[in-house]
Amino acid sequence: MAHFRAALDAARAGASDTSVLVLTHRGPDPDAIGACEGMRFLCSEVLGFEARVATVGRIHRAENLVMVRALDLDFATYDEIDAGGFFGSVLVDTQPEFGHTLLPRDIPVLAVFDHHVPPGDGAQAQGLEVAHRDVRLGTGATSSIVYEYLRDSGVELPERVATALFCGVRYDTADLSRNASALDEEAYHATFRLADRALVTAIDHPPLPPIYYTELSRALTVARQHDALALALLGEISHPEFAAEMADFFLRMKGCSWVVVGGAVAAEKEYVLSLRTDRHFGNAYPLMDRVLDGEGSFGGHGHIAGARIPMEDTGESFISSIERRLRHNALAVLGKNEAGELPSEGRPLG
Ligand SMILES: [Mn+2]
Missing domain, CATH: 3.90.1640.10 (inorganic pyrophosphatase (n-terminal core))
Structure with a gap:
């Protein structure tokens, strides 16, 4: 002091x-x-x-x-x-x-x-x-x-x-x-x-705007479970905190030990990512490092990490190319299956 x-x-x-x-x-x-x-x-x-x-x-x-x-x-x-x-x-x-x-x-x-x-x-x-x-x-x-x-x-x-x-x-x-x-x-x-x-x-318990329910519905549809990973790359979202909120929400699912949720915030020309791990799964920070594989910037502590990737283009194809890379990197963390392939489709939550 x-x-x-x-x-x-x-x-x-x-x-x-x-x-x-x-x-x-x-x-x-x-x-x-x-x-x-x-x-x-x-x-x-x-x-x-x-x-x-x-x-x-x-x-x-x-x-x-x-x-x-x-x-x-x-x-x-x-x-x-x-x-x-x-x-x-x-x-x-x-x-x-x-x-x-x-x-x-x-x-x-x-x-x-x-x-x-x-x-x-x-x-x-x-x-x-x-x-x-x-x-x-x-x-x-x-x-x-x-x-x-x-x-x-x-x-x-x-x-x-x-x-x-x-x-x-x-x-x-x-x-x-x-x-x-x-x-x-x-x-x-x-x-x-x-x-x-x-x-x-x-x-x-704040009042929620209608867009919240629209985006929640999309997040539930898009999310996939790959073993202990819940992965949801949401395309465009209205604000960055929605990714963090969905990450917390999906981490509550039984059998899920880590979560990656991402979305493009066009107004800020950024793709944001939230990563969460549960109590037993270890640190979020090194995992985020692997999911980003050199793109954007990130920070975190303990079981929480967040990242931002600047987007020079906010078009749909640009967003999906980011999401393809992120999905590939996240699945690479899980390792290859017996056939030497990365886990592919995953299954819908629930
Ligand atoms: Mn803090």
Whole structure:
């Protein structure tokens, strides 16, 4: 905490600007949203700086939208931000080296709080000089790390901040069942005690748009099971979080130990992939590496990995060529059958 404070103070001393900008990865999930809100509160209430949160990419997933709306979080979008007012930025739930994170050119990154494996096996992890870098691979949620700074400062958490942090820990650790450390456990219980219970439930059961059911129906039709792998490459989808949500959903099927779900998001000119493994199956990160086989960029921790492949073309044939490669790579992980062939068709789920 003293180190983080010193990093901000040093940057503030040499600047005419007075505010801190809090940033996260594109298409923020509940952990990113919770960590942003906790960090905004820490910077403003504890450290005494004006602080602003800016997010990049629209927030689509119903849970995440409800979280921002119901908690009335004051998040700007990146494009609205005037770089002039900030002496530095703080990154949460991501690292400057990740491809899915946009950094303003004129604002230095002063601090990083994250729990994802740094790109490049950690060797080039210190690529950008950052005064305060707190990356904890053993922690289930960045919201837990932010909670620890708030706890150590002794500040009382308002209901809204506690609710945001709780949702962050809750969804990134699946209610402490996934990648959860002692700190996650403490953060989960401490923030839940102060959270707005009605809002916690409302965020868990958000209203869903009609397109959700259309895409759900397609995902169920397209998904195939190959031994312990459920594979669903969905063609075009309306938003990237849908792939993550379907990955979680398919992983619940009995007999399924790992899941790969992908879809093309035309608006963002990207093909997104979500990979999940169950408790017994091992790490998601090296599996994603094999499924991508050099394409795009990816990140992950424990049983979760996500990837993005830029698309120069959003036409159907381009999308299917990506999906053909991904399917081939995923099936190659399963190995060849006795005839020396990769498993082919698979069978429909259910
Ligand atoms: Mn996270």
